[in-house]
Amino acid sequence: MELLSLLKIGIMIKSMTGFGKAEVICRNQKIIIEVKSLNSKFFDVNTRLPNGFRDKELEVRNLLSVKLQRGKIDFSLILEESADMGNFSINKELAKKYFKELTELSGDFGVKDHTDYLPVIMRMPDVLVPARNELDEEEWSIIKRTINQALDHLEEFRLEEGKSLEMDMVSRSKKIMTILEEIKPFEKQRIETLKTRIKKDVFETVDKEDVDMNRFEQELIYYIEKLDITEETVRLKNHCLYFNEILKERESQGKKLGFITQEMGREINTLGSKANDADIQKLVVQMKDELEKIKEQLYNIL
Numbered sequence: 340m341e342l343l344s345l346l347k348i349g350i351m352i353k354s355m356t357g358f359g360k361a362e363v364i365c366r367n368q369k370i371i372i373e374v375k376s377l378n379s380k381f382f383d384v385n386t387r388l389p390n391g392f393r394d395k396e397l398e399v400r401n402l403l404s405v406k407l408q409r410g411k412i413d414f415s416l417i418l419e420e421s422a423d424m425g426n427f428s429i430n431k432e433l434a435k436k437y438f439k440e441l442t443e444l445s446g447d448f449g450v451k452d453h454t455d456y457l458p459v460i461m462r463m464p465d466v467l468v469p470a471r472n473e474l475d476e477e478e479w480s481i482i483k484r485t486i487n488q489a490l491d492h493l494e495e496f497r498l499e500e501g502k503s504l505e506m507d508m509v510s511r512s513k514k515i516m517t518i519l520e521e522i523k524p525f526e527k528q529r530i531e532t533l534k535t536r537i538k539k540d541v542f543e544t545v546d547k548e549d550v551d552m553n554r555f556e557q558e559l560i561y562y563i564e565k566l567d568i569t570e571e572t573v574r575l576k577n578h579c580l581y582f583n584e585i586l587k588e589r590e591s592q593g594k595k596l597g598f599i600t601q602e603m604g605r606e607i608n609t610l611g612s613k614a615n616d617a618d619i620q621k622l623v624v625q626m627k628d629e630l631e632k633i634k635e636q637l638y639n640i641l
Contacts, residue, residue: 352586353641354500355379355410359493363485365478369419372482372489374403376497378639379411387415390465395479399486406490409641416482434466497641504636505586508596511629512579515603518626519572522610522619526568529616533566566613575606593640600634 355378362371384403386396403412437460461467474482582599585592607630611623 352501352505353494353497354504354639355497355641356500356639357493357496359489359491359496361485361488361492363481365481370482370485371415371417371419372486373413373415373417374407374486374489374493375413376407376410376493379409382407382409382412384412384414387413389416389418391474392416395474398483402483402486403490406487406494416486428467429461430466433463434460437463437466501640504639508633508636509583509586511633512582514629515607515626516576516579518622518629519576522568522572522622525616525618525622529614529619533615566615568610568613571606571610571613575603575610578603578606593637596640597634597637600630600637604630 355376357374357376359374360372362369364370382404384400386399388396388399399414399416403414438456441456441459578599582596582603585595585599604627607623607626611620611627614620614623
């Protein structure tokens with residue numbers, strides 16, 4: 340699906356994982372732009388630029404930062420010479436360095452009769468480089484346009500991945516709300532069981548005639564209220580609804596969604612600690628499992 344189509348239907352959750360590629364012919368050379376991104380808390384970029392483009396590195400980094408915002412980014416600008424291009428130069432200093440290192444390596448391995456390193460050296464990276472004049476503004480403008488095309492393709496990839504992540508997280512948050520509803524049948528019985536257990540424990544320790552029943556009932560109500568999970572279930576449901584609402588916003592909200600899942604986790608943990616019921620505890624474990632899977636997906640959200 341194209342980027343504009345995704346924007347029209349309001350899908351703005353973006354994955355940090357993506358790949359984009361674009362090509363252009365400039366100066367009788369094919370220039371290939373490749374950009375790959377992976378998830379990262381920060382903007383971490385690695386650029387690979389050929390000779391003649393080093394002075395453009397800062398501009399490229401700024402362009403990537405504005406477009407991609409966050410993630411581990413690998414950027415490559417690759418030159419492919421056409422068949423009729425024969426104007427090359429040799430990086431002599433680099434060739435000498437390779438020769439020295441190969442000679443030393445041969446000595447380390449005890450190889451004495453092999454000294455024909457030239458064919459090997461000429462195939463080493465950046466030894467044979469095309470002779471270039473400085474880029475003029477028009478040429479750089481063409482290349483920048485190609486970079487933007489590659490970034491647009493990467494953004495399409497991110498949005499497609501984001502659509503899948505959104506569907507999965509919506510499904511899991513709804514599953515948490517479904518499990519939450521399954522707790523209700525156990526709640527009334529849980530309170531009655533607690534009352535019975537407390538009365539049994541008290542009357543096994545103290546004679547019933549020695550107990551102020553009015554005071555006992557007040558203390559029992561207070562204790563039961565402390566174990567009531569109504570507030571936790573209401574807040575957890577509201578957090579799930581809010582989570583799904585934020586997923587629909589037109590800006591990717593990875594950090595905000597992370598904060599909401601923290602609140603969801605807090606309510607689930609409190610609910611579990613108050614439950615004192617094996618059946619409810621099983622449902623709490625299921626909700627925790629769904630929440631952990633949501634959190635795993637959020638690591639990939641921009």
